[in-house]
Amino acid sequence: MSDKLPRLEPAGLDGWIVRLFNDIDEANLSWLAALANRCRTAFGDALVDIVPSYTTLLITFDPLSLSPAEARDRLMVLLDDLEPDTSGVAGGQVHELPTWYDPSVGPDLERVAGQTGLTIEEVIQVHSGKSYRVFALGFAPGFAFMGLTDPGLDCPRLDTPRQRVPVGSVAIAARQTAAYPAATPGGWNLLGRTCARLFDRQREDLSLLKVGDEVRFVPVSREEFERQGGDITPLEERP
Amino acid sequence: MTDTAIGVRVLRAGPLALLQDAGRFGVRHLGVTQGGPADLYSWAWANALAGNRWGAASLEVTVGGLELVAEKDLAFAIAGADLGATLDQRPVPLWERVVWKEGQVLRFASPVSGLRAYLSVRGGFAAEPVMGSVACVMREQLGGFDGLGSKLQTGDQLTVHPAGPSNNTATQQAPSGVRPDFSLEPVLSLLPGAQIAEFSGQSLYDAFNARWKVDERADRMGVRLTGPRLDCRVRSLISEGINLGSVQVPPDGQPIALLNDRQTIGGYPRLGALTPLSASRLAQCKPGQEVRLKATGSGAALQEYRAFRARIEDWV
Structure with a gap:
């Protein structure tokens, strides 16, 4: 595989992956945003979907309008003098997610503390002490992969994922953090729960968080969490 | 409505x-x-x-x-x-x-x-x-x-929905050649992807010569195929968008063809992606059935897909 970047990689009859970077970095986001904007203009109605992720964009197009070669040629032109979209990043929304950190809804707090050598209070402090960027959405509608967490919070995924993680659960794994927009299976370490509505089909833009957004978890008391509509039902662990 | x-x-x-x-x-x-x-x-x-x-x-x-x-x-x-x-x-x-x-x-x-x-x-x-x-x-x-x-x-x-007036009253039966024979062993066309060169020579030989069995773990998200173990030098990637029909190979070496309800991003290396019509064909396979993979080029795949769409368009 050639290491020269950017690189176009075939992704089926109606897709190209544009690889802009090799490594995860917050600075990637402004380049990816710029390319996504250019694609929307250049492909117009022939564009089907753009899936941004950490280092790449997957572009899918209508193969009745464009051949793969024609789509590649368009992308090559767009890459030619690409500049990072710093306005897009500055315009990336800032979100504060009220989060109740508590072992009843964050059943991995204690184990994470043990694994990282921190106290539970320190885990909460470190996790809520910095803001994160949204690198990608995936896994489930509105599920935002955010990072990077403090190296001191680096924890592997669970060996065996849980069958059901409650909606709003705030979690970490491998220097990333996320909040579950719906109850799904999940293998991340649960620290608490947010009352923010992360995915709402009634909302015009559906997902609260978008790639490039900035997110901060704000610790709130149980009372405040409940007052804002949070569900305090403890996670039931089946033996 | x-x-x-x-x-x-x-x-x-x-x-x-x-x-x-x-x-x-x-x-x-x-x-x-x-x-x-x-x-x-x-x-x-x-x-x-x-x-x-x-x-x-x-x-x-x-x-x-x-x-x-x-x-x-x-x-x-x-x-x-x-x-x-x-x-x-x-x-x-x-x-x-x-x-x-x-x-x-x-x-x-x-x-x-x-x-x-x-x-x-x-x-x-x-x-x-x-x-x-x-x-x-x-x-x-x-x-x-x-x-x-x-x-x-x-x-x-x-x-x-209420039906409009029919503009096709004469021929309401599919012509011969349109109807697939699902009893034949499917040969699925795969457009090679970026990581194909990262698979060992033996694995590439096996990928396109072995008979792959459709596993019980098959649904609208993906269809797992079992057969010879495919070895890829790259074990995982940073997660990236996954297109329909992508054939990913997790570290266990058993490929999974991803269908309509797949996750939108993922990080396993891929052999490539099935053509849309081959993904359709795979969706008709029952667990236990055997399929084969063949590499194809985008020119042939595009021609096949456009011919299918043109025929449907002409029909209605």
């Missing part, structure tokens, strides 16, 4: 019947999957034969067990798998338009060949779109008749 009326009542839901239009597009960046018919080819023909335009919502009936009664006079076409469908206990011809009189019971029994049958009623089934589509994705709780991603339930009343 205008002038829709109850057209069909579900007497028995069977294991899995889902409402599917062409799929949900323009929302993949939010982590929302595509949905839509796992066998796009048969779905498109069912609609064309029923006299519907591209994109009309049909029922994807997996395995069978579904019983429906018409609440008014309708017409339908079934394409895809032969699930032993009967209308008032008489066998229903597949791949052609059939009159469905009020009170007649349409019953899908069990697979004779193939796995998924598409039932299109003239006018198309009607439901409120969610994010531009009625495609039913149970995992995401999106689409379907209730908008919440529910499969058909016994007792459901299904609404149908």
Whole structure:
């Protein structure tokens, strides 16, 4: 595989992956945003979907309008003098997610503390002490992969994922953090729960968080969490 | 929604019947999957034969067990798998338009060949779109008749759009050559992807020469294939967007072809992606069935796909 970047990689009859970077970095986001904007203009109605992720964009197009070669040629032109979209990043929304950190809804707090050598209070402090960027959405509608967490919070995924993680659960794994927009299976370490509505089909833009957004978890008391509509039902662990 | 009326009542839901239009597009960046018919080819023909335009919502009936009664006079076409469908206990011809009189019971029994049958009623089934589509994705709780991603339930009343005047009254039967023979061993066309050179020579030989068995772990998200272990120098990638038909190879060396309800991003290396029509063909394979893979070029794949779409377009 050639290491020269950017690189176009075939992704089926109606897709190209544009690889802009090799490594995860917050600075990637402004380049990816710029390319996504250019694609929307250049492909117009022939564009089907753009899936941004950490280092790449997957572009899918209508193969009745464009051949793969024609789509590649368009992308090559767009890459030619690409500049990072710093306005897009500055315009990336800032979100504060009220989060109740508590072992009843964050059943991995204690184990994470043990694994990282921190106290539970320190885990909460470190996790809520910095803001994160949204690198990608995936896994489930509105599920935002955010990072990077403090190296001191680096924890592997669970060996065996849980069958059901409650909606709003705030979690970490491998220097990333996320909040579950719906109850799904999940293998991340649960620290608490947010009352923010992360995915709402009634909302015009559906997902609260978008790639490039900035997110901060704000610790709130149980009372405040409940007052804002949070569900305090403890996670039931089946033996 | 205008002038829709109850057209069909579900007497028995069977294991899995889902409402599917062409799929949900323009929302993949939010982590929302595509949905839509796992066998796009048969779905498109069912609609064309029923006299519907591209994109009309049909029922994807997996395995069978579904019983429906018409609440008014309708017409339908079934394409895809032969699930032993009967209308008032008489066998229903597949791949052609059939009159469905009020009170007649349409019953899908069990697979004779193939796995998924598409039932299109003239006018198309009607439901409120969610994010531009009625495609039913149970995992995401999106689409379907209730908008919440529910499969058909016994007792459901299904609404149908009124049918416009038919502009195709003469030929309502698919011409020969259109109807696939699901009893033949499928040879699935794969467009090689960026990591193909990272697989060992032996693995590449095996990938395109071995017979791959469709595993029990096969659903609308993906179909796992079992056979010789494929070794890739790259064990995992930073997660990136995954297109329909992508064939990913996790560290256990057993490929998974990703279908309509796949996760939108993932980090396993890929052999490449099946062509749309090969993904359709794979969706008709039952666990235990064997398939082969062959590498193809984008020129041939594009020609095949455009010919299919042109034929459907000419039909309606």
